[in-house]
Amino acid sequence: MQTIFEKSDISKSGEFWTPTTEAKEKLTKSLVYQGVLWELIQPGLIKKRNILVSGKALFVLKKDLSVAKKMVNLEWKIVEPFVETCNERSRYGLRILYKSHGFDFYAESSEDLDHWVENLSKIAIMTNVEDDYEFAKVIGRGGFAKIYLAKNIETQQDFAIKSIEKSQVVNFPSNFAQLVSEIKIMRSLDHPNVVKLHKVYESETHIHLVLDYLAGGDLMKRLKLKSFYPEELAAKLVYKLLQVLSYLHSMGITHRDIKLENIVLLSKSNDIEFKLIDFGLSCENTESMKLRCGSPGYVAPEILMKQPYTSKVDIYSAGILLYTLLSGVFPYCEIGWNQKSIAKSKDFRLFFEDEQWSHVSRAAIQMVIWMTDPNPSCRISIEDALTSKWISSFITGIKINDIHRNSKLRIGKTRGEISRVKTCHTERDLALINERSKESPATDKSPNSREEHNRNKQIELKEAQTPKYNASIRRKSLHILKDLRKFENN
Structure with missing residues (x-):
């Protein structure tokens, strides 16, 4: 699936990877997550990578772990987790989509993949919202969106999901600009009296914003x-x-x-x-x-x-x-x-x-x-x-x-x-x-x-x-x- 946010991607090189020499010490100041992933170089060949997610980008560190050698901006890119079977063994990975191409990485375990997905979802666009949330009922409407009460399938916690019709966004530049601005601003905010944007999902027909559910009414x-x-x-x-x-x-x-x-x-x-x-x-x-x-x-x-x-x-x-x-x-x-x-x-x-x-x-x-x-x-x-x-x-x-x-x-x-x-x-x-x-x-x-x-x-x-x-x-x-x-x- 090609994301509607592709034109908002600010990757300057036009390539998936961008060379960099950022020091690890500097990157840790805005650290989101770090760990090990195995990068698929070509069919049958994977390489161990020490990964550090900082700000809005994923960095691959050099062997001495002091400096990054390449990076990819994750903002507006789709991340899809997957499970595949190889020699009767399950492998857990995630795919980062860029210009209709997928770049695959493997985690060391199912639990490890969950941690990666949870942290990357703070920056990237996710898919298959139905795998994570059960929609209960419509609790609000506005403009070209509906607000649903939904329950996280794993934690059973209630959330409000704002579902926006992609047709109303793609065909109207002002609506698209408004949506992009809303997502960027909400992801930058962290205040107890501001509703939190937890995740953004994209399907073939809708954009879904996962928000705090507030039971008291307006x-x-x-x-x-x-x-x-x-x-x-x-x-x-x-x-x-x-x-x-x-x-x-x-x-x-x-x-x-x-x-x-x-x-x-x-x-x-x-x-x-x-x-x-x-x-x-x-x-x-x-x-x-x-x-x-x-x-x-x-x-x-x-x-x-x-x-x-x-x-x-x-x-x-x-x-x-x-x-x-x-x-x-x-x-x-x-x-x-x-x-x-x-x-x-x-x-x-x-x-x-x-x-x-x-x-x-x-x-x-x-x-x-x-x-x-x-x-x-x-x-x-x-x-x-x-x-x-x-x-x-x-x-x-x-x-x-x-x-x-x-x-x-x-x-x-x-x-x-x-x-x-x-x-x-x-x-x-x-x-x-x-x-x-x-x-x-x-x-x-x-x-x-x-x-x-x-x-x-x-x-x-x-x-x-x-x-x-x-x-x-x-x-x-x-x-x-x-x-x-x-x-x-x-």
Whole structure:
């Protein structure tokens, strides 16, 4: 079988083996596995090879074991284990496919072959997924893929397998590029709150990604059950999410699709332990990312405005997620809401209705404001968010960072009027705020303490003693949010 990933193979020489003089000491710094294999040179002739797998390549060492003499890049190559009988004895081997040719290696035992296959599967493409996993049922659908609950035949451990139709990948270059990027990025990640890609299989009709199975369901479904998240739970969950984003950004990766559906909980009994999934829209950071992508409602203004953007788009999306957790209402659920019309009007204000926000503290609302600032240069950084007063009040052991932002919370004069927020104000906005402040009772402007200084920088949000919730609005909002579809519009 010829792999669809062949054109992604970066082997420069055009040959299977590439000469090298890499020192073993250097290779062991990124060691994956090492041992002995017997290479088939020609029919009837095999040679013992001391093999070291490092990074994404397999190296053959010289006899003195100090230096490698040749290597093969395993990324995007198919590895097939096999068993053959010779003189009534079983021989256990593996075949590495390259340009429709097979290069055979033999292990010293069945157990030894299992170790080789297990480690090579972290880098290469495997075949015959049915030999290793028993498919149980479909547990999800999306785009051109189905998600199956499957059980590892040997260990009986549950996994989620994302099965992608090859016809939808081969015939559409953008889909192929997205799949290649998703696999590369997921294989580079190792974080407790990021779903793990264990293996990649290819058959004649499908590509199969073997992933962690998460039994708790996504955050959208959990929010429907809870109606809203109390501040402590919301803070702890967002703290973990910000830690994940900090890790991704340190790895040079932007997720670009942070939303409720892509936060999947580990169990039905815990509301904050999760893993981040779906790296199909993720990308490696560049100085000027421009592709318009994401999920409606979560997309940062700079993407909608067709401007170059940075990894701060993930912070904006996380802020929208926090808004929805705290209130139980998606911010953009009005009838006739259209993301393009918002981009055209350049009005990215959020709404804070008394009924949904009466139970939420001013500090929590301020965090939403900072995270969803339409100006990315004013948007709070992950480092500042992680050490903010609101987060720190629920997470022990954090050094509090007292943050000040040029943000104003504008409240309507009457209880029924909708509260609005807009940050990094223009001169017109600041003039309006000043005008409203003149209409309000005078306050002590003596900045004798940090608390007074903060109070002078924003209008106090009146907090109700007894919260009231409008369940019908929440259900409608979440229903609309669920029906929104991803878009990718160049």
